[in-house]
Structures are given as structure tokens and as C-alpha cells.
Amino acid sequence: MENYDLVIVGGGPAGLAAAISARKDGVQSILVLERDDRLGGILNQCIHNGFGLHTFNEELTGPEYAGRFISQLLDEKIEYRLNTMVMDISHDRVVTAMNSHDGLFQIQAKAVVLAMGCRERSRGALNIPGYRPAGIYTAGCAQRLVNMEGEMPGKKVVILGSGDIGLIMARRMTLEGAKVEVVAELMPYSGGLKRNIVQCLDDFGIPLKLSHTVVNIEGKKRVEAVTIAEVGPDRKPIPGTEERYECDTLLLSCGLLPENELSKECGVELSRVTNGPVVNDALETNVPGVFACGNVLHVHDLVDFVSMEAKNAGHYAAAFIQNGEQSELTIDVICDGKVRYTVPQMIRPEAMEDTLTVRFRVANVYKNASVVVKAGGRELIRRKKQIMAPGEMEQVVLKKADLASADKVEIGIEEA
Amino acid sequence: MYDVVIIGAGATGSATARELSRFKGKFLVLEAEADVCSGTTKANSAIVHAGYDAVPGSKKAKYNVDGSEMMEALSKELDFPYSRIGSLVVCRKDQDRSELERLLEQGKKNGVRDLRIIERDEIVEMEPNIADDIECALYAPTAAIVCPFGMNIAFAENAADNGVEFAFNSRVTSIEKVGDHFSIKTDTDTYETRAVVNAAGVYADVLHNMVSEKKLHITARKGEYELFDKSAGNHVRHTIFQLPSKLGKGILVSPTVHGNLLVGPTATDIDDKEGTNTTADGLSQVEKMSALSVKNIPYRSVITSFAGLRAHEDGGDFIIGECDDCKGFFDAAGIESPGLSSAPAIGKDLGQMVAAWLGLDENPLFNGTRKGILDPKKLSFEERNELIKKNPAYGQIICRCESVTAGEIIDAITRTLGAKTLDGIKRRTRAGMGRCQAGFCTPRQMDLLEKYAHLTPEGVTKSGGDSVLVYGKTK
Numbered sequence: 001m002e003n004y005d006l007v008i009v010g011g012g013p014a015g016l017a018a019a020i021s022a023r024k025d026g027v028q029s030i031l032v033l034e035r036d037d038r039l040g041g042i043l044n045q046c047i048h049n050g051f052g053l054h055t056f057n058e059e060l061t062g063p064e065y066a067g068r069f070i071s072q073l074l075d076e077k078i079e080y081r082l083n084t085m086v087m088d089i090s091h092d093r094v095v096t097a098m099n100s101h102d103g104l105f106q107i108q109a110k111a112v113v114l115a116m117g118c119r120e121r122s123r124g125a126l127n128i129p130g131y132r133p134a135g136i137y138t139a140g141c142a143q144r145l146v147n148m149e150g151e152m153p154g155k156k157v158v159i160l161g162s163g164d165i166g167l168i169m170a171r172r173m174t175l176e177g178a179k180v181e182v183v184a185e186l187m188p189y190s191g192g193l194k195r196n197i198v199q200c201l202d203d204f205g206i207p208l209k210l211s212h213t214v215v216n217i218e219g220k221k222r223v224e225a226v227t228i229a230e231v232g233p234d235r236k237p238i239p240g241t242e243e244r245y246e247c248d249t250l251l252l253s254c255g256l257l258p259e260n261e262l263s264k265e266c267g268v269e270l271s272r273v274t275n276g277p278v279v280n281d282a283l284e285t286n287v288p289g290v291f292a293c294g295n296v297l298h299v300h301d302l303v304d305f306v307s308m309e310a311k312n313a314g315h316y317a318a319a320f321i322q323n324g325e326q327s328e329l330t331i332d333v334i335c336d337g338k339v340r341y342t343v344p345q346m347i348r349p350e351a352m353e354d355t356l357t358v359r360f361r362v363a364n365v366y367k368n369a370s371v372v373v374k375a376g377g378r379e380l381i382r383r384k385k386q387i388m389a390p391g392e393m394e395q396v397v398l399k400k401a402d403l404a405s406a407d408k409v410e411i412g413i414e415e416a
Numbered sequence: 417m418y419d420v421v422i423i424g425a426g427a428t429g430s431a432t433a434r435e436l437s438r439f440k441g442k443f444l445v446l447e448a449e450a451d452v453c454s455g456t457t458k459a460n461s462a463i464v465h466a467g468y469d470a471v472p473g474s475k476k477a478k479y480n481v482d483g484s485e486m487m488e489a490l491s492k493e494l495d496f497p498y499s500r501i502g503s504l505v506v507c508r509k510d511q512d513r514s515e516l517e518r519l520l521e522q523g524k525k526n527g528v529r530d531l532r533i534i535e536r537d538e539i540v541e542m543e544p545n546i547a548d549d550i551e552c553a554l555y556a557p558t559a560a561i562v563c564p565f566g567m568n569i570a571f572a573e574n575a576a577d578n579g580v581e582f583a584f585n586s587r588v589t590s591i592e593k594v595g596d597h598f599s600i601k602t603d604t605d606t607y608e609t610r611a612v613v614n615a616a617g618v619y620a621d622v623l624h625n626m627v628s629e630k631k632l633h634i635t636a637r638k639g640e641y642e643l644f645d646k647s648a649g650n651h652v653r654h655t656i657f658q659l660p661s662k663l664g665k666g667i668l669v670s671p672t673v674h675g676n677l678l679v680g681p682t683a684t685d686i687d688d689k690e691g692t693n694t695t696a697d698g699l700s701q702v703e704k705m706s707a708l709s710v711k712n713i714p715y716r717s718v719i720t721s722f723a724g725l726r727a728h729e730d731g732g733d734f735i736i737g738e739c740d741d742c743k744g745f746f747d748a749a750g751i752e753s754p755g756l757s758s759a760p761a762i763g764k765d766l767g768q769m770v771a772a773w774l775g776l777d778e779n780p781l782f783n784g785t786r787k788g789i790l791d792p793k794k795l796s797f798e799e800r801n802e803l804i805k806k807n808p809a810y811g812q813i814i815c816r817c818e819s820v821t822a823g824e825i826i827d828a829i830t831r832t833l834g835a836k837t838l839d840g841i842k843r844r845t846r847a848g849m850g851r852c853q854a855g856f857c858t859p860r861q862m863d864l865l866e867k868y869a870h871l872t873p874e875g876v877t878k879s880g881g882d883s884v885l886v887y888g889k890t891k
Contacts, residue, residue, distance in 0.1 A: 100809065
């Protein structure tokens with residue numbers, strides 16, 4: 001069995017930032033395990049720009065953004081292994097992994113950072129009726145085919161779901177000469193960023209049909225047509241509203257699911273809302289020494305926020321390695337339902353830093369509503385926002401001084 | 417001139433081919449699709465029925481019980497996944513329990529072993545998630561689950577290894593009796609043969625009617641299913657059937673041999689023999705009806721849904737044997753449930769029947785054992801490392817969800833009757849059959865198909881024919 005102080009599962013943006021941050025905090029023995037044949041994760045297939053505005057004050061492409069972190073990692077001489085799949089993480093942090101070069105091997109780690117990212121919801125999970133021909137791709141799979149393999153997965157395309165990858169792929173497929181007929185979105189609002197709707201759909205005249213879903217897929221060998229229909233408030237299709245689109249491809253951008261199969265086996269408690277681990281302000285899970293960050297923790301809109309979060313995870317993992325397990329008082333962050341979830345879900349009022357950024361998503365579109373945070377019987381924050389939507393992550397900053405005597409923190413939305 | 421041409425490379429056709437390969441002769445299997453196991457066999461309940469369902473004296477009863485008894489030994493000989501987990505037919509408080517007793521008696525008459533009726537306490541002990549108003553059940557310990565792909569592929573591979581030829585993408589367009597032999601035409605070729613085995617699933621009537629005045633009529637009966645993530649695989653431990661009622665045979669809930677949960681099927685007669693599409697109504701019926709026997713089924717863990725077609729003949733029984741008015745033409749028609757359970761017994765019977773009719777000698781070179789694709793997950797830590805050292809491809813995971821390595825996929829592509837499509841790889845190795853449904857591994861599987869099946873990217877398909885994955889290079 002090998003020994004490392006810190007094992008990081010995943011060499012995408014979260015794993016890279018966590019590794020660099022832990023090294024800066026003095027951890028010498030770090031190993032990053034990456035399942036793909038290069039570092040950078042999904043950023044490698046995101047060749048559009050718009051990355052790094054918050055981190056570097058400039059607009060980078062995905063590979064450029066990843067490149068900045070990869071060079072830091074190389075400069076710091078942090079060890080990594082590619083084409084390496086982690087098969088198991090035990091409760092006492094024995095990591096079992098495999099690759100062609102080292103075979104099956106085990107590492108005892110003092111701390112582990114989970115940074116496995118997420119996967120896309122598949123056609124099967126959406127349970128769309130119809131045939132099962134070729135030509136049904138998740139948006140990310142199509143993105144990999146186009147941007148990394150240089151292959152065209154379709155010529156005439158319907159997209160279900162207005163998640164960011166779907167919107168980006170609408171533009172990408174159009175630029176590559178495909179005809180994108182329509183983007184259908186089940187919800188009455190888009191799941192993607194406003195800027196992507198403008199730049200990827202509006203600018204190319206691609207219609208976005210809100211409150212619509214796919215009700216049938218035709219074609220026994222390859223997709224031949226897709227039928228979409230309007231849905232009512234119950235999200236069930238309304239008979240008589242069907243429209244049939246002849247096409248050869250259906251792309252799905254219907255949500256991302258944190259990949260926590262390893263976390264579950266390790267005994268990490270998961271949130272039913274985020275599908276990611278429940279963590280405290282140190283991004284530590286219920287399993288001591290196991291930390292989580294990035295899309296495996298909760299799905300982010302912007303990679304900049306992933307990097308910031310992962311930096312913290314690396315920092316706290318370093319502290320755990322240096323100081324060992326501490327027993328600390330924790331209090332819960334309670335959401336009112338209009339706020340669907342927060343990360344972290346728990347705070348250590350005594351051990352926390354002076355300020356803490358709590359990120360959250362709302363359950364619906366709220367206009368001219370206020371974010372209200374209460375603790376210890378006091379209202380700490382009341383901030384009015386013109387618009388809040390599930391597709392855009394929100395945040396509040398809490399002060400340690402305000403939580404001294406609190407037994408919980410409550411966060412909610414008050415509508416005017 | 418062939419001795420026998422078998423039409424259809426499903427479970428029945430492949431089992432018959434394997435049985436025939438025990439004899440000296442020239443045998444050919446013609447399959448309309450690009451791979452074996454592409455019709456009825458690929459989409460069903462994956463159950464080995466105990467055999468109490470069928471009417472005593474019927475062919476269904478005979479072949480089911482015989483097939484069920486053969487299956488365990490066969491699964492070892494031919495190396496396919498099989499597990500004898502037992503089944504329950506459950507009866508609600510408001511249903512007639514005498515119907516259970518009737519099934520028990522029928523099962524005994526059919527020769528099914530160890531059947532008994534159990535009461536609620538014992539059922540709850542066996543199945544904590546059983547619905548609240550289930551009162552009693554018929555317990556059949558000999559019932560089992562099997563991998564239909566695994567079984568079908570094993571039969572076909574073993575037949576091929578013993579000299580049977582296979583021709584794919586070969587849909588039969590006509591059969592004519594010419595003197596003492598048959599002339600079979602496909603779109604591209606003509607084959608001459610002394611005998612024909614018709615194992616064409618939902619098309620068996622069409623083929624039979626080409627040579628016989630005693631017409632058959634097969635209706636495609638659609639069954640829709642939902643398949644769940646392995647996290648739901650322990651929701652039940654036995655196959656749970658509902659008591660047949662006016663509403664039909666009901667929806668079953670069962671674990672699969674690979675640890676998923678399977679729920680279905682519906683039963684809808686359709687006109688289209690290719691109508692394997694799921695429907696909103698069908699899927700909602702699956703969800704509604706399954707709750708009658710099992711509670712709290714975690715529908716948010718569904719990873720895919722699918723539909724299969726059963727070949728229902730008007731007479732309601734299997735039609736096995738030589739056609740009355742066309743000597744040398746042998747039918748395996750109307751093979752609906754319990755067809756999968758019966759396939760080994762039908763294959764054996766039919767193979768021997770045809771061999772006897774032709775007066776074929778035994779094949780002294782016949783080897784009845786076949787080794788499946790090595791599953792490294794079954795090896796110990798040390799054995800697995802040895803394997804990777806010998807062949808590094810076994811250290812490279814391609815499908816994360818099912819932990820399938822490049823080594824297994826390369827084996828699937830390069831072995832006898834190897835996979836030529838994504839579906840072919842999936843059915844042989846489970847790559848792409850997990851929770852992400854090939855979202856991540858499609859491009860990687862394409863690479864392996866290009867390299868080891870010698871295809872261009874535009875030549876890689878999901879299931880043969882026009883099911884291409886990409887249309888050419890980007891700009």
C-alpha cells in the first residue's frame with residue numbers, strides 16, 4: 001500500500017484548484033487521480049469562451065482556463081496519474097484505483113478531496129417515450145464528439161432542455177453547418193444562464209419553447225422525427241399541442257447529476273436536493289478527512305466558482321492533515337423551500353473563518369424579492385434582487401461575529 | 417447445398433444451431449439484423465419460469481419445465497449469467513386465493529418441483545417491500561433469472577465454434593421448395609438447403625406461410641418495461657408476479673442477474689412487427705400496476721425503458737416441429753412467454769428432430785463448452801493485477817458506470833461472432849448499460865470499434881443498417 005497525505009479524486013477544475021491550494025498551504029505529498037487521458041476534465045471540450053471572468057478578469061476558453069491551473073500544478077510538481085479510475089474509497093480513506101501501468105493499487109491517504117464532477121441526465125432517466133435509435137445524445141457527449149473527436153453527430157437537430165451545455169451546443173452545431181430546429185424546455189423558465197440564451201439562441205434565430213417537452217421519438221435505426229408538446233402547470237403534456245419536427249438528432253440538456261457512487265460507498269451522507277455530499281463550512285463531509293468540491297458537491301454555473309470552492313477544500317484538507325481531526329460545534333443552515341438548498345449545509349460558528357460565502361439556488365423565478373438571512377433571533381441580511389432564477393446560483397456572505405450565539409441559520413426568500 | 421438453414425439468430429434459432437452442431441453437416445443461420453439477439457430475445461423479462469403457468473399437456477408446459485431444468489447446467493457449460501432466485505405469485509386480500517391453488521395443482525401436473533403456498537408473514541420475511549394488502553403467494557423455488565443476451569450469444573458462439581455459419585443483415589424475402597430441397601432468397605443472396613428451421617420470432621408466420629397452406633397468424637404483443645439503477649437492485653429478492661386476472665397477467669417486479677431492478681411488461685397487441693417503441697400510456701401503466709404487488713418502487717432511479725415484442729400465435733401454444741404439408745420445413749413459431757425459459761429445450765428437440773430426418777451422423781469434434789468474456793470484477797486483487805500486467809487493456813476502464821475495461825470490449829469485438837456495433841458491445845459486456853447510458857463512453861467505444869472491427873467513424877453504428885452515429889468530419 002502506498003501512502004500520500006492528500007489524494008484528490010478527479011483532475012478537472014475542482015481537483016486542480018484543490019491540489020494547488022493544498023500545496024500552497026504546505027502539503028508536500030499530494031496525488032491527483034484522473035480517469036481521462038489528460039488533466040482539465042470537461043473544460044477540455046468547452047472550446048467556447050467566457051471562462052475566467054471572475055478569476056483572471058479576462059475571457060478564456062475552457063482549455064485555456066484549465067491550462068492556467070495545469071501549469072501551476074506542473075510548476076508545483078504535484079503528482080498526478082492519468083487514465084486512472086478510482087474504484088473505491090473506504091471510510092478510513094484507503095483509495096483503491098486502477099490503470100494500465102500500475103494495475104490495481106491502494107493508497108492510504110490522510111485526507112481525500114472528492115472532485116469527480118457530474119454526469120448528464122440520460123434519455124432513459126427522463127423516460128421519454130418512443131423508439132431507441134441512434135442520434136440521441138446528451139449535449140456533453142455531442143460536445144465531445146464535435147470538439148475533441150472532430151465528428152459531426154447530426155445535421156438536423158432538436159434540443160430538449162435549456163441547460164448551458166445544450167445552449168452552447170445549439171450555437172456550436174449551427175456554426176458547424178447543422179440546422180437546430182428548436183430548443184424545448186419543460187420548465188416555464190430556462191435552466192441556463194441568460195447570457196447563453198442571448199448569445200447562443202437569440203443571435204442565431206433559434207426558437208426556445210418554454211413549458212414544452214418531447215413526447216415521442218421516431219426512427220427505428222436513426223432518429224427521423226421528434227414530437228414536442230406544451231405542458232401544463234403539472235408538467236404533463238397538453239393533448240392537441242403536439243408539433244412534429246423532422247430531424248436526425250435529439251440532444252438532451254436536462255440537468256446534471258453529481259457523480260457520487262464512490263462517495264456513497266465511502267459512507268458519505270448525501271443531500272436529496274443537490275445529490276452531492278452534505279458538508280460544513282470547511283467543505284468536509286460527515287466522514288472525517290473526506291472533503292468535496294466542484295460539481296460533485298453541487299452543480300455550478302461558472303467554473304470560476306468551482307475554482308474558488310475547490311481552493312477552500314484544498315485549504316481545509318491541508319489543515320486537517322496538519323492538525324488532525326477536531327471536534328467542533330456545528331449548526332445547521334435551514335432553507336425555506338424557496339431557497340432550495342445551500343452549500344455548506346452546516347456551519348462551525350466557532351471554527352469558521354471571519355467571513356463565509358454561502359451559495360444557494362432558488363426554487364422558482366422570483367422578481368423583486370428579498371433574500372433574508374436570520375440567526376440567533378436577528379435578521380442578518382435583507383437584500384432585494386430584481387430577479388432570481390433557478391438557473392443562476394446566488395450567494396450571501398455571513399460574518400463569524402454574527403453567528404456567535406446562533407443555534408441555526410435560516411435563509412429564505414420574501415416576496416413583495 | 418446446406419443441410420440446414422436456420423432463419424433467426426435469437427435464443428431459439430441459436431439453441432437449435434448449437435444442437436445441430438453436434439452432428440456432421442453444413443449449417444447456416446440467416447439473421448435479418450446485424451447481430452444475434454436482436455429481436456424478441458433482446459427485450460423481455462429475463463426470467464426462467466418455473467413452469468406452473470402453462471396448460472398441462474401443452475407444448476409450452478413441456479418445453480418450459482424441460483428448459484428450466486436444463487438451464488443451470490447449461491449456464492455453466494456455456495458460461496452465461498443465471499441465478500435461481502425463486503418466484504412468488506402474489507394474491508391480494510380482495511382476490512380469489514383458489515386461483516393460487518389452481519396454479520399450484522397445474523404446476524404439479526406439469527412436473528414443477530417444490531411449489532408451495534405461503535402466507536403473509538413468510539412473504540414479508542422474504543420481501544419486506546411487498547404491498548400491504550398481499551395475503552398469500554405461490555412460492556416457486558425453481559424459478560430463476562438469466563441474462564437473455566448472455567444465453568443467446570453463448571449458444572450462437574458455441575454453434576459457430578463448432579462450425580455453424582452465420583450470415584447477418586440477411587432478411588429472407590422468399591422460400592421455395594424446389595424438388596427435394598429449398599431455395600431461400602435474401603436481398604443479396606440465394607441459398608440452397610435440404611431442410612429449413614423457421615425461428616423468425618414475430619415473422620415466423622410470414623415464413624411459414626411461404627411454404628404451407630396451413631396458415632399461421634402471429635400477432636406482435638408489445639411489452640413495455642422500466643429498468644432501474646443498481647441502487648434499486650435489492651428492492652425485491654425474488655421475481656414477484658401478480659395473480660393473473662381479467663386485466664391480464666399483470667406486471668412483474670424482479671431483480672436482474674446483473675443487480676438492476678426490472679419492472680414490466682404491459683401487453684398490447686400491435687400491427688407493426690417492428691413496433692418496439694415505448695409509449696407514455698404504457699410506461700404510466702407499468703408504474704401504476706406495479707404498485708399492486710410491490711410498494712415504494714423508487715421510480716426516480718429508472719435508467720432506461722424499453723419495449724419488446726412477443727410472438728403470439730392465434731392458437732396460443734408453441735408450434736414446434738415439421739410442417740404437415742411441407743416436408744423438411746421445421747417451425748419454432750409462436751415462441752412467446754415462456755419462450756426464453758423454453759429455448760434450450762426447444763433447440764435440443766428441434767435440432768435432434770432435424771438431424772434424425774436428414775439422417776446426420778454425430779460430429780466427433782463437437783465441443784460443448786464455451787468460455788464467456790472474462791469479467792475482471794470476479795477476480796481477486798492479485799489475479800486482476802496479473803491480468804493487467806499480461807494485458808494492460810484490462811487496466812483501462814471504458815465504461816465507468818459498469819466498470820467495463822478496454823480488455824473486455826476488445827475481447828467482445830474480436831471473438832467468434834464478435835460485436836460490430838455499440839449495441840453488440842453493450843449486450844456482450846454491459847458497457848453503456850449503466851446509469852449514464854453511454855453518455856461518457858460512446859466516443860471511447862467508437863474508437864475501439866474503429867480500431868478492432870476495422871470501421872471508419874461513419875461506419876460505426878448503434879445497431880447496424882442506418883443507425884450511424886456520426887455523419888463525417890466537422891468543418
